[in-house]
Amino acid sequence: GQSLEQPSEVTAVEGAIVQINCTYQTSGFYGLSWYQQHDGGAPTFLSYNALDGLEETGRFSSFLSRSDSYGYLLLQELQMKDSASYFCAVRGGTGGFKTIFGAGTRLFVKA
Amino acid sequence: DGGITQSPKYLFRKEGQNVTLSCEQNLNHDAMYWYRQDPGQGLRLIYYSQIVNDFQKGDIAEGYSVSREKKESFPLTVTSAQKNPTAFYLCASSIGSGRNEQFFGPGTRLTVL
Numbered sequence: 001g002q003s004l005e006q007p008s009e010v011t012a013v014e015g016a017i018v019q020i021n022c023t024y025q026t027s028g029f030y031g032l033s034w035y036q037q038h039d040g041g042a043p044t045f046l047s048y049n050a051l052d053g054l055e056e057t058g059r060f061s062s063f064l065s066r067s068d069s070y071g072y073l074l075l076q077e078l079q080m081k082d083s084a085s086y087f088c089a090v091r092g093g094t095g096g097f098k099t100i101f102g103a104g105t106r107l108f109v110k111a
Numbered sequence: 112d113g114g115i116t117q118s119p120k121y122l123f124r125k126e127g128q129n130v131t132l133s134c135e136q137n138l139n140h141d142a143m144y145w146y147r148q149d150p151g152q153g154l155r156l157i158y159y160s161q162i163v164n165d166f167q168k169g170d171i172a173e174g175y176s177v178s179r180e181k182k183e184s185f186p187l188t189v190t191s192a193q194k195n196p197t198a199f200y201l202c203a204s205s206i207g208s209g210r211n212e213q214f215f216g217p218g219t220r221l222t223v224l
Contacts, residue, residue, distance in 0.1 A: 031210065042201060042217055043154070048210035087153055091211060097142055097161045099213065100170070103153040 002026040002092050004102035011108045012078055020073045020105045022088035030096030032064050032071045033089045037104070043087060047073065075107070083109045114138070117202050117216035124196075124223050132187045132219045134202035140214070142207035143185035147171060148199045148218075160185055161207060189221065196223045 004024045012018040024032065031050040035043040049055055049064035049071060061074040075082055085104040092098055115136040124130045136143065142161050146154040156169030160179040174193025179185055185204075189196045199220050203213040 033210070033212070035213075042215035043213075044215070045212040048212065050210070089154075095161060096211065097159055097207065098156065098167070098169070099144065099159075099211075100156060101146070101154040 002090055002098070002100040004088055004090055004100065006086075006088055006102045006105045008103070009106045009108070011110065013110050014078055014080060016078050017074065017076050018078060018107065020075075020086050020088075020107070022071045022073075022102055024069050024071075024088070024090045024102075026069075026090045026092040026100070028092045028094065028096070029066065030091035032062075033091070033099075034060075034062050034073045035087045035089060035101075036084050037087065038084045046086075078109050080109050080111065083107060115202060115204050115214055115216040117200075117219050119219060120217065122219055122221045124221070126223055127191045129191055130189050130196075130221065132189065132200055132202075132221070134185045134187065134216060135183055136185075136204040136214075136216075137183060138204055138214060139182070140204035140206055141182070142205045142211070143179065144203040144205075144213065145169075145175070145177065145185070145187045146201045146203065148201060154201060157187065196221060 006022045033048045034046040037043040047062035064071045087104045089101045118133045144159045145157040158177045160166035176188045202216045205213045
């Protein structure tokens with residue numbers, strides 16, 4: 001089966017850097033994605049890693065280590081609008097279509 | 112504008128009634144997905160479809176059914192067999208290859224009274 005673990009809550013101050021970790025178990029790993037969801041809204045895609053290493057997209061970066069079944073999302077220069085839930089999601093199964101989400105990390109950004 | 116739509120936004124039903132949630136996309140995506148989200152929880156996969164006329168069960172398919180007769184449409188029926196159907200339901204679609212970014216609809220909040 002597939003399962004993911006990530007911290008339930010993280011708090012940081014505006015302008016700081018925060019790292020959200022994710023460990024996973026899956027068969028047939030295809031990649032690890034990150035999504036952001038504001039309260040009452042739909043998730044939106046942030047980043048994806050299929051290979052080991054760091055992917056950078058503006059203020060957001062994501063890292064993957066397949067040998068450790070571990071990844072993280074790094075948010076830099078935090079802004080109040082970054083207060084949201086962040087989900088890691090793993091693609092697996094036959095063909096990589098089955099996507100399982102973690103329970104989410106609630107990020108609170110304080111002034 | 113290309114996108115994915117779900118209707119209605121809010122839905123109320125009496126216990127014991129089947130209800131069908133609509134999901135339509137005009138992104139020309141092959142893959143479509145249904146998730147359930149409970150308050151303060153993550154997304155749990157109900158069903159997914161890689162291509163027209165084909166779909167697979169996710170982790171919590173019991174009490175739900177789907178069809179994929181058209182590429183654009185992937186309706187979800189919540190049956191009376193689903194023991195705790197009150198939840199936020201999200202539909203998504205993706206190209207199905209590469210990074211397989213999923214695009215989500217706005218969701219339907221179902222309340223069973």
